[in-house]
Amino acid sequence: MLATIGKRLVTVIPTLIGVIIVTFLLTRVLPGDPAVYFAGPAATPQSIADIRKQLGFDRPLPEQFLRYVNDLAHGNFGNSLSTGRPVSTEITSRLPASAELTLTGLLLSMLIAVPLGVLAAVRQGSWIDHLCRIVATVGVSLPVFFTGLLLVYIFYFRLGWAPAPIGRLDVFYTAPAQYTGFYLIDSLLTGDFEAFRAALSQLLLPALTLGIFSLAPIARMTRASMLAVLASDFVRTARASGLKTSTVIITYAFRNAMLPVVTTLGMVFSFLLGANVLVEKVFAWPGIGSYAVEALIASDFAPVQGFVLTMAILYVALNMAIDVLYGIIDPRVRLEG
Amino acid sequence: MNESATIISQAAAVVLKRQRNSMLRHARYVVSENPVTGFAFTLFVLIALCALIGPYVVPYNPLASDTTVTLKPPSLEHWFGTDQLGRDIFSRVVVATRLDFVIALASVALVFAMGGFAGVAAGYFGGWTDRIVSRIADTIMAFPLFVLAMGIVAALGNTVTNIVIATAIINFPLYARVARAEANVRREAGFVQAARLSGNGEFRIPLMHILPNIMPIMMVQISLTMGYAILNAAGLSFIGLGVRPPTPEWGIMVAEGAANIISGEWWIALFPGAALMLAVFCFNLLGDGLRDLVDPQRRT
């Protein structure tokens, strides 16, 4: 088991190197003088020259790269122009908000999509099968920001069920004590049920938006995978041996069908992390996505670079976790090395 | 020749004589067999028409603002209502079709050329070609794709061309992977060995023998990616990257209408969003229909 994880870690290193190189290059392909971008729109020629010296833009490229890597190793992602604070601090403080949103959204979608896909495959041709296929096709076509706006219109403006989309908590409530940074978990840990309820009601619509967005690929993959497995030879053997339908579906079909679904999760995470940015803008969610968008509007480049790098590292870690999970389910990968 | 084979071949000759115009016939058969494909195809034609002649037939100038009719709900004069600057939303939605369509088309064409050829070469030749292409694809895939697009457009500059380039780059791994996998499967297939025996050289085989065989699958990918490219462009515009106001583009129009949703003026964001959805939906459905058309194995 440890050997598998160890091997995966080794393969991840070249990927990380690639990521760091690409994010480094992002600043260096800026048209014109990069120092201007980092100095900001209101800079004087003197401050631009200062920034250039300070950030080392006058040095040869390889030396710049080494400086960059050195900075990263010390957790220095540069400073934000608009707030003046270090980018790394801002990102770490905002990360839990984005994480809570994304994970809740994913959880919601899996709770619906997986059973939907399984049922659609088991009862092929029934209404649930048609429903699943419609959901999958329509779901992939819906722009995530559009879904978010629609939900706000229906549930906030028309029905008044949901609170205003102004962030994680209404102004009347205070955030619970910081254990994990996840308001839901923290409020439960401190026993503050009022805060829990408030945080949950604010979280619901944006999480639902993300959930609807990721519903389609997961349902589609689950259905296709289940169908393929149900038609396979070993399920035929299981049936011919007289095993109960529930055993056949759960022990024999479902576990095998989950393998491609786990692989798809990697792609789904890629979409989710991107959709996160859009949803945070719609719901004014104080996560790292909105941080980057605000920085973009203000032509503040360092936060954008830090954001891209953080997302990439997160994604690499997630993919590694998925690989390990796959290895747990599928012994062929484990034992054949 | 034994008797049964003779009978079969005579029947075959009769059937074949009737199938002179097989391609058109097959198209008609596919469309009639699956009404959904027919619907998608009609929708596609509609969208293409909008893109082509839309700007010439819309009732209002999409850029003309009229402060006397701001924020009016849909009515007979303004089918989709007006926005904060008094511009007619219907005209803007129709004119925006061209921009989004062209962005999608350009990026897909670009990525098909790059990714398709790179993938086939990697899958067929293996070795260093494979390693380099896979390394590039893996590095791109290491990023959440939309985030990478954001980064690229932010770095290169806020223009439509850069949206096209960014979309092409983030779709490269998908095309390369699909093409590579398909080429890899066929690399040692019997007919490829036979092609070598017939004197086909190592560059001719991937081009003339393998690529035509994987076209159906690439076609499905192209159609699906068209939809994804539109969503991507709209998403980037929504957060302010790429397309700038007052250019009519679906994503930016939804952004402009987003603030008004809370005050109840739903039409500003809804119509461009619905148009977006419809276009992407059409391309997704079309992907399946296209595959049926191009793949000879589906012909009866």
Added chain:
Amino acid sequence: MLKRTVPARDGKTLPLLDVQNLTVEFQTRRGVVRAVEQINLTVAKSETVGIVGESGSGKSVTSYAVMRILDRAGRIVDGTVIFSGMDLRAAAEAEMRDMRGREISMIFQNPRAALNPIRKIGKQIEDVLLQHAQVDTYQVSEKAVEMLNLVRIARPRERYHAYPFELSGGMCQRVVIALALACKPQLLIADEPTTGLDVTTQKAVMDLVVELTQQRGMSTILITHDLGLAAAYCDRVVVMEKGHIVETADSDAIFKDPAHPYTRKLMRATPRLGVSLRELLPEDQGERAKAAPPAKETVPKDALLFVENLVKEYPRQGRGPVLGRLFGKRPLPESENFRAVDGITFSIARGESVGLVGESGCGKSTTSMMVMRLIEKSAGSIIFDGEDIGKFPARHFAKLPMRKRIQMVFQDPTDSLNPRFTAARAIADPLLRLAGMPRRRLRACCEELAQQVGLPLELLDRFPHQLSGGQKARVGIARAIALKPDLIILDEPTAALDVSVQAIVLNLLQDLKDSLGISYLFVSHDLNVVRLLCNRVIVMRAGKIVEEGPTKRVLAKPQAEYTRDLLAAIPHPPL
């Protein structure tokens, strides 16, 4: 070979399985298809019945219908199925589930695919045992190990924890047999259980099945396309064609004196001892075709192909020694490389037909690929017509003029034809690339070739998926002879064909060889086919040649023990 003792049958005992007027339909895109029509079949206690037929005969569908595990699209529309007095057609699904595995069991083709790839085999046996409440949860593991032992799997306690991908094909089939017999059913249905297995493994598996079923007094239905197998292992044989039963009789009677013309055609077409190629064809055609010249036994002096010390090595997969030591494992005891072909020497003369025989993994296909110059050799020489063709890299060989003179007919006709080329285009490809033929002459040439191989001209514009197996095989042969090569390598060219089509294609190959003077290297695992077509035969095992000589001599008086084992393992009908 174990032959069953046929139980005495009296008219009074009810049969175990009684199928009357069974009709099964399938819903397809092109409408309703009748797979099986008005089938009558009985199986008595302790009896083994064989259902024999070619592809599309409906033999598998019948057994699926009995067990009611038909596809979604399939329906039983008429007839009765009575098992042990119980009406299976009317039974509820819950009752059927009880029956399956406990009273009636089935084993399938392709055993590795028949097992759950991510579940330990011991657990899979336990699932069946627990489902039918054969034993309580404390003893179920013991029982599973017992079953593994029963099917002769070595070290059953260890192998209990194995996954299917860690076992060989033969072992997987044994596990499937263990699954099927775990609950001591009364009837076992074996659907092509040995297709895809080596001949020696096939014999081992069939003997095991016979032994176990005899021990328990079970009845068996053996579904197969291999007449020899049916003859060797069945008491009675039922012959099916296109969904109908054409003949039912005791196996002795059916082989010695078949009544129905289709049965006679099948009998004739089966390659066996003592018949010539022409005698494989249906009676009317065999007489019309002129008699084939007898196979030459003496070897002409000039060698067309001379292969010396040919070696092919592949680097072993898995951890190299360095990485292995890094993770604290012992270094691999065997050598770094795996020798698929381990230094073989043989020759083929002009106009000669040489058979290359062996079981899977022996290196015969690798050898033929190297001679074809499709893969590189690791060592040794390949001299063709005096020239060392081994020195040209495989990549560049396609462009050399030598390419024209060595061609190949592939095993899988479907795989070897480009799905996007019509038959005419496929046949024309070598003419275009190597003979530089102008396009206007191309069509005439293709038609000429089509006629030579007996392909109807109207089929030339069809795509491969519109052609039958035999027609595709003909296209492959036409393509191979297009350039009038000196040597054709045939890699199991008839393995994927029905036996009656095989007879026609083999005769075609012989005729072409005689009229065009081509040499053949015929690679096969089927000794009976090799016997008919080849002057000399080479037997390979584990990358080495174990025996070589004139076909008649090697097959009548084999000198190597392995050859004797191979011959003994072939099931054949009584003479």
